[in-house]
Amino acid sequence: MLFHVRMDVRIPRDLPEAEVAEILAREKAYSQDLQRSGKWRHIWRLAGEYANVSIFDVADNTELHEILSGLPLFKFMEVKVTPLLRHPSAIREDDT
């Protein structure tokens, strides 16, 4: 089941640099594991913004929330979820 998720990141200025680096490294590993598993289908950067748009393919709302709330950056993000489904004009097998 597909979800469109937009994440805007706001890292507080007073977070020690080393801590930021460590969180970002964990975030990247976490994201790439989920991409490899197929649950995090797509991720794109928005030009000029510290933000991404992603497509998730998960079993249900609960799994989506577990993934999102487990993000190392979760507490520094504004997250907006929109449920998606196959468009009647879609031709790609994997747009479902």
Added chain:
Amino acid sequence: MLFHVRMDVRIPRDLPEAEVAEILAREKAYSQDLQRSGKWRHIWRLAGEYANVSIFDVADNTELHEILSGLPLFKFMEVKVTPLLRHPSAIREDDT
């Protein structure tokens, strides 16, 4: 080059049914041609809304505008364009 496009459709009530059907048929063909060509990479329906989120892969802003303004439904749509790029954590070849 990738763009995120959200399209919200508002078909006027007083458009004759046959005209609506004809426009929707042309819209579907137009979209599927572009999907086959690879320019319209993804299209998803938003649950509960007469709207879609799409990803376009075009040469430049001009081509994107030509495609969007050529949509049979263009005059009945609100369109919002956001330029995308590869995310540093992306692992899929085709998220670029």
Added chain:
Amino acid sequence: MLFHVRMDVRIPRDLPEAEVAEILAREKAYSQDLQRSGKWRHIWRLAGEYANVSIFDVADNTELHEILSGLPLFKFMEVKVTPLLRHPSAIREDDT
């Protein structure tokens, strides 16, 4: 899987009264069938507004969209969907 849906109804003034009555009768039957099936878990009116807040329990986003887009009033509604899940503090069996 649970979804929170808010529906705001705007019936055009120039719709013939008989047609409105017929649509509303179909809407009520449609809603009550889905309530009986358990898919439309709850429905409440908002005080002072021609609107409702509902909770749906469906298999997935696709089923939710089919139900909502099949509403006799769908073309006269603004619909907003929010995916829900069990709250860690919930004690009711059926808040899942």
Added chain:
Amino acid sequence: MLFHVRMDVRIPRDLPEAEVAEILAREKAYSQDLQRSGKWRHIWRLAGEYANVSIFDVADNTELHEILSGLPLFKFMEVKVTPLLRHPSAIREDDT
């Protein structure tokens, strides 16, 4: 009498971890007591957000305010109240 309440939680970063844990424990107990009493009818998590949507069944506006302003997390919440009533299409006894 039913009310729809949305609560968005923003816990300040500089609150000591032990204090946060203690507040959250009190919040959970407070909520579950009210759920058991029937006054806090439903509570659901919103996917991807540190927020909940709840349905309260209280005697009046005053009791609702006492419950909400007594929440251990109240000072860290944005709260939005919407009064509800039975929908004319509702069939469940307890949607009143």
Added chain:
Amino acid sequence: MLFHVRMDVRIPRDLPEAEVAEILAREKAYSQDLQRSGKWRHIWRLAGEYANVSIFDVADNTELHEILSGLPLFKFMEVKVTPLLRHPSAIREDDT
């Protein structure tokens, strides 16, 4: 139980003048009956706007909705309801 209600009126231009006059006369009688009964506690005009702010004193949300949805102008209004209660600093007996 007190509610704060703001009503913004938008009468369509194509409504025949006689019909407007008749609706406004019914609206006034309806409002004054409720004022006399004590249920419509206060009503004020907003300077420069075709709108009012009112205070209702009703048994519950259901009675409030019945009153508001029964307004002859209801279908031409945008209505916003906010539940009120006694303020801890209030000294007037009738601010409850």
Added chain:
Amino acid sequence: MLFHVRMDVRIPRDLPEAEVAEILAREKAYSQDLQRSGKWRHIWRLAGEYANVSIFDVADNTELHEILSGLPLFKFMEVKVTPLLRHPSAIREDDT
């Protein structure tokens, strides 16, 4: 002359508790003096919010501003003023 005023209070977390208590005590006394004088006609709490809606009866805009900017909590408030007048349907003597 009547004014509708909404006040939303945001007390900073780092204000010492004793200072908060002292400000709140002064705020209450200030408000009750003005209520007794008839200038602060009504005050109500909004359910679920640290906010009030009030009706002031003052000589002019200047007096209103002096009263509001003299509030002990003024620097911690967002204040919104709307000028009111007698509604043509009002029947109460004191809704003027």
Added chain:
Amino acid sequence: MLFHVRMDVRIPRDLPEAEVAEILAREKAYSQDLQRSGKWRHIWRLAGEYANVSIFDVADNTELHEILSGLPLFKFMEVKVTPLLRHPSAIREDDT
């Protein structure tokens, strides 16, 4: 007593040209009479918009509303009123 008023004009396209001309002529006369009387202190056009910002000097809210609701264009305007008072840094006699 001074008020800041912004008026945005939206004349419906289907209003006959002669009727528009007649309304505009009456609007101009009405405004100029009030300017001559001193009640309509200032009026300025906003660059690029069919809108004005005006300063009124009236006895009270009621007189302001009578003036504004008496505007020949009133039903085609969106009006926003903000009460003003003398600024503590003002030096002009007539900024009061």
Added chain:
Amino acid sequence: MLFHVRMDVRIPRDLPEAEVAEILAREKAYSQDLQRSGKWRHIWRLAGEYANVSIFDVADNTELHEILSGLPLFKFMEVKVTPLLRHPSAIREDDT
């Protein structure tokens, strides 16, 4: 050339009182000098808000920006500029 400027002031709580007093004194002198020169045509306080609406009469956009960015309070203000011109119904010589 005339400009409408709204300035909302937010002085940070942790600014030392003496510094605030000194800035406010400079702000007042700065404003009154410009009022005397005729460049700062009008200034009014908004009832209930720490804000003003002003009319500037300057040679061009550059001069306006120099004046505004030179305000001692500039870094603590939100400023909104709207270009004005003579209204076709204006009768005062100095509304140009």
Added chain:
Amino acid sequence: MLFHVRMDVRIPRDLPEAEVAEILAREKAYSQDLQRSGKWRHIWRLAGEYANVSIFDVADNTELHEILSGLPLFKFMEVKVTPLLRHPSAIREDDT
């Protein structure tokens, strides 16, 4: 003197095609005359929208308003004006 202007065009569906074509032809000629004169410095289309962003170089606010309100499409546009000036980092002669 430079101004940033955004124009969003909404042509009503019921305008006869020939009338639309005639207005658009006049609009184009009007714009190109002003571009040749140097007053309309730049004009760009926004991708996916029936809108443009333009830069005007005019003597003052009055000239800007005359140009904008003289646009053949003016009554079908939403126009937003923002006054510009030379940026301290600019190096181009003609960014003034």
Added chain:
Amino acid sequence: MLFHVRMDVRIPRDLPEAEVAEILAREKAYSQDLQRSGKWRHIWRLAGEYANVSIFDVADNTELHEILSGLPLFKFMEVKVTPLLRHPSAIREDDT
């Protein structure tokens, strides 16, 4: 390929003055290098605001993002990107 970018700058008050000066100097050099290269086509200040509107001419979205995210002030800016293209009425060679 052209992009319209609006940048609003918010420099935190607690940044040491020397650090601010150093960042601003680097920002200016960075911007002027890009202006000389032709990639940063235009830059204008907005009257009364610590903000600019700029036009970029870059190869693609990726280059735009690299330029913007490399701004010394990037972490203190809100950035909004809008893709542009040649307007059908444009006559200047360099509005493409």
